[in-house]
Amino acid sequence: MNLTVRIGWLCLAAVSVGILVFGVVVALFPPDGDAGVYRADGLASAGLGLFGMLIVLVPYRRRERWAWYALWFYPFFWVVHLIGNLPPSDDHVHQVLFIALSLLGLLLPVRAFFPPKPSIAA
Template sequence: MAGLGLFGALIVLVPYRRRERWAWYALWFYPLFWAAHLIGNLPPGNDHVHQVVFIALSLAGLLLPVRAFFPPRSSR
């Protein structure tokens, strides 16, 4: 889990902040990962509140700045 967190942190701190599209696509791993754990009733833990929170936070982090990664055609 620590390696997964460091991997995501490095992507967020460098390429995501530079608005590189590949980083935006790569970070979709996190909501899919937590959704799979929620649906599959997988660990960590038996309470699934943290999984729902992580799904919501990761989706917000991806969907709120979507225009920065995909600007309208007129401003390219």
């Protein structure tokens, strides 16, 4: 496997695990407020992390382009969290880290997903 793809899938797997763990924690231990809504959000986040991990581990590692496109949801997800000041906390270090990891995981191996077309000699 190409080193850039390996680094890419490891970065995206770390983001997936972060989302999955956050979702499980919120589903099991909802913060004060509407526990049902928080549990539902936690379950949805856990599902996002789980499905993202499956996409990373199988089609992304096979260099399937649709997986590369689908995983652009990760930086979008974290940018919205950052701009909207959304949970899980008031410190934004993890959001910036996950944005950086997801962008690195998508941009570093871009040539593996979109190799240059062979030139036609005239």
